[in-house]
Structures are given as C-alpha cells and as structure tokens.
Amino acid sequence: MSLYPPTLVRLIRELSRLPGIGEKTAERLAMHLLRSPRVQAENLADSIRDARTAMRLCSLCFGLADAELCPVCAKPDRNTGVACVVEQPSDLVALERSGAVSGRYHVLGGILSPMNGVGPTDLRLRELFARVDSGEVSEVLVAVSPSVEGEATAAFIREKLSGRARVTRIATGIPVGGDLKYMDGLTLRRAIDNRQEL
Numbered sequence: 001m002s003l004y005p006p007t008l009v010r011l012i013r014e015l016s017r018l019p020g021i022g023e024k025t026a027e028r029l030a031m032h033l034l035r036s037p038r039v040q041a042e043n044l045a046d047s048i049r050d051a052r053t054a055m056r057l058c059s060l061c062f063g064l065a066d067a068e069l070c071p072v073c074a075k076p077d078r079n080t081g082v083a084c085v086v087e088q089p090s091d092l093v094a095l096e097r098s099g100a101v102s103g104r105y106h107v108l109g110g111i112l113s114p115m116n117g118v119g120p121t122d123l124r125l126r127e128l129f130a131r132v133d134s135g136e137v138s139e140v141l142v143a144v145s146p147s148v149e150g151e152a153t154a155a156f157i158r159e160k161l162s163g164r165a166r167v168t169r170i171a172t173g174i175p176v177g178g179d180l181k182y183m184d185g186l187t188l189r190r191a192i193d194n195r196q197e198l
C-alpha cells in the first residue's frame with residue numbers, strides 16, 4: 001500500500017510514464033509541482049491539454065501545426081518551388097534551425113523499409129507527387145537520412161519524379177570534427193562521391 005494519497009500516486013504514475021523519468025524523479029517532480037505556485041501547475045496542465053487538442057498536421061507539408069498551415073509554410077518569404085523531403089517533423093525543425101533551407105518541407109512520416117513492412121503507400125509520397133503535379137513544387141530536395149533505406153527512398157522518389165521535377169539529394173560525408181578512422185564505409189563512400197573542386 002502506498003504511503004501517498006491516491007491523487008498524488010496518480011500524478012507520480014503519470015509523470016513516471018514520460019521518457020527518461022524514473023519513479024524517483026517522478027516523485028521529486030510531483031513534490032515540486034505541489035510546492036510551486038498553484039497557477040504554475042495549472043499552466044502546465046493547461047498547456048499539455050491545449051497542445052494535445054490543437055495539434056494537427058500542416059495541410060501542405062504534414063509538419064506539426066495548430067492551424068491550417070504550419071509556421072514554416074505560413075511564412076511569406078519561402079521559396080515555394082522547393083520541397084525539402086524529411087522523415088519526421090523533428091527533422092523539419094532541425095533543418096529549419098540550421099537556416100539552410102529556403103524552401104518549404106514535406107514530411108514523409110518515415111522511409112521505405114520493406115524489412116519492416118513500410119512500402120510507398122505507408123508514406124506521404126502520393127501527397128508529395130501531387131505537390132509536383134499541381135505546379136507548386138519544381139525541385140524536390142531529398143533530406144532523409146543517409147542509410148540503405150534512405151538511399152532506397154531517395155532513388156524511388158527520383159525515379160517517380162523523373163521528367164516531372166528536379167530531384168536533388170543532400171550531400172553527406174565526414175561530419176565536422178569527425179575522425180576518418182571511425183567512419184563507416186557508406187559515410188566514406190558518400191564523402192568521396194560528393195567531393196568538390198578546390
């Protein structure tokens with residue numbers, strides 16, 4: 001039998017379900033919430049509920065949005081002719097933080113992986129091709145991860161869009177600060193393949 005009252009037990013249990021939060025941390029967080037000003041705890045509860053209620057997918061790129069368009073697609077200064085294809089919304093945010101992408105995005109929701117039963121119809125590829133066919137997008141920049149599955153996904157997109165749009169792929173290779181002797185074969189191969197004139 002728990003030494004805490006049931007309402008507190010429930011709070012600790014819910015907190016301990018969060019990633020990286022063990023029982024002890026959940027207990028500490030719960031105590032903190034009880035000690036902090038009431039309004040602070042209520043703001044936390046409200047923000048969780050509001051985010052869950054409002055969150056939807058951008059009707060254009062399938063990134064996270066709480067309106068018809070996500071914050072990136074809603075920006076007036078984007079190069080709308082370029083769609084940067086990523087796997088997940090978190091990849092979109094990482095690329096956007098880098099400031100390197102001037103176009104809009106397209107979140108696939110994964111990559112092709114026959115081994116795991118993920119085929120073309122499981123991804124938002126049809127929606128990507130529709131953006132090309134509508135004339136909105138003229139360049140598709142494939143920015144999925146450089147893995148065997150990622151390369152297969154890029155090749156599939158390239159083949160399907162052949163003659164319909166320019167399809168480009170992010171260059172990959174040795175990361176800044178990386179050490180050659182720790183690189184895997186695929187990374188080294190891509191680094192050599194994507195070499196530039198000096």
Ligand SMILES: [Zn+2]
Pocket residue numbers: 058059060061062063069070071072073074
């Ligand atoms: Zn969007």
